[in-house]
Amino acid sequence: MQLDFFPSRTLTAYLAKLFIVRIVAMLAILVLVLMMLDLLSTSGEILAVAGNGQGELWTYVTLRVPQLIARFLPYSVLLATIIALVTLNQNSEVIAMKAAGLSAHQVLAPLLLTAAGVAAISFLFNETVVTRATATLKAWEANEFGPVPQTTDMRANVYLADGDDILMAASLAGTGESMQMRGVTWYRRGDGGMLTEQVRAASARYAAPGWLLEDATRFDVATADTSPIDRLVVAEGLTPAQIELESVDADAENVVELFGSILAYEDVGRRTSELRAKWWHKISGPLSAFLMPLLGAIAAFGLARSGQLFLRAIIAMALGFAYFVIDNAALAMGSFGGYPPLLAAWAPFFLFLMIGETVLVRTEE
Structure with missing residues (x-):
């Protein structure tokens, strides 16, 4: 069994299902709460326009929710990782799996596979839904929440x-x-x-x-x-x-459109560091979901009765949120030329991949 990366099919399906349910639950909670707070602060501006009513509020919700999903899906994966692993630890299921001969990597393998699938879905969702919703919402905001624009060139x-x-x-x-x-x-x-x-x-x-x-x-x-x-x-x-070149919005263009805009900038001798950093981040950003089980793995191991389970959960959460802070800082540095765009987009991912792997090997393997 040690030669197999994944545990048995039954155990893999059990852990994957456990993880998916918690990801969906945490994402629903975060999006619902944040959408309510956002709507409370924006509804006054929307309803202040003559003719706007409940329909326009629902239009705003349908345009804003995809942005919230894209932004907070990695956070949901992090929280779901910690909750799932802490539960498995408290119920001594991790101990049972290790007693059966599974390594720490094999225990995490179903979660990593699930997170990789979530990252792929997140990328497709961002490129097909979020970019269109962002372009429409920005055009509507530019029109001061007047009639919803039929095109997104505003x-x-x-x-x-x-x-x-x-x-x-x-x-x-x-x-x-x-x-x-x-x-x-x-x-x-x-x-x-x-x-x-x-x-x-x-x-x-x-x-x-x-x-x-x-x-x-x-x-x-x-x-x-x-x-x-x-x-x-x-x-x-x-x-x-x-x-038209001056007003390129990387958040409202998919990877193909944004790459075309970058080439147009280069043809006229314009600086493209910011656009290239954001283009690379469109790929590396969704992959942050794959890191979360690895960064949160410290919460899975160690005896629950030792009194250190809460501390391990805090460390796992700190590692996850540290990644998001450094990722945003690196992207900002890459946008104004402090870092090369490729380094700004990918360095945080590989840095925390090595940190998570090092912590896991040093403590459990």
């Missing part, structure tokens, strides 16, 4: 540079020459980068070249005077194609 809080000058828009919708901006502010800078004037307008459209602001208000910094302007063309160096 983007919020767009910041564009034309040389030293800045063009900002609260929202942007459309593609090509039909692109429209709302809540527009134009900042003109003079010599030395000093702000010379500010122009605000309700909307802007492409004027080929430049962007046409109508019924705008100009503020002159030097004289502190405010004056109305009927028509003004600004940012003549900005084209719709450049703006």
Whole structure:
């Protein structure tokens, strides 16, 4: 039996079923509680829009729940690991399995196999459901929870540079020459980068070249005077194609679309560190579920009556949450070029894989 990585078929099915039930239970609890808290803080903004009601609240829930599932599934696997292993330890089932000749790795093998399946499902769910829900929800938020957009090409809080000058828009919708901006502010800078004037307008459209602001208000910094302007063309160096590159959202694109955006950035000589780090993390992120049984394994072993079971559970939880903290920190470092994108996405995974394996071998094997 020592030569087999998995225990018997019956025991493998028993442990896998035990683990899956607890993963689903913990995920349901986390998503339900967090969705209720989120809805309490957002429902006021949704219902403040004329015509919105219960249907729009349910629309928000259907768009937000996939994001919560994607974010908290690894946490659910961690908590399910600790609960399942502590239960097995308290009931002396781990002792029985080890007495039957199973090693610590064989005890964990069904859980690791289940976690690998969860990671694969998580990746497919993220790429097919979460990206679409994220794009739609961001477009709806950019529309200030007005009518739900039929397309997801609306983007919020767009910041564009034309040389030293800045063009900002609260929202942007459309593609090509039909692109429209709302809540527009134009900042003109003079010599030395000093702000010379500010122009605000309700909307802007492409004027080929430049962007046409109508019924705008100009503020002159030097004289502190405010004056109305009927028509003004600004940012003549900005084209719709450049703006589409500026507004790439890695969270709203799947791996294929995001890879295409990265290639488009590289074709025009743009920096791609942030996008590449997020592209790699789309693959390494779901795999964090596979690590959780290994990091939580310390809770499975040791005598329950020794009084150290609670301490072991705390250590397992600390290892799991330390991974998430370091993973987010590494991704942030990779986004602004502190780490190479590949290292930022994969280093935490392999680091904690070695830590978990070392702890398991040193303590149990």
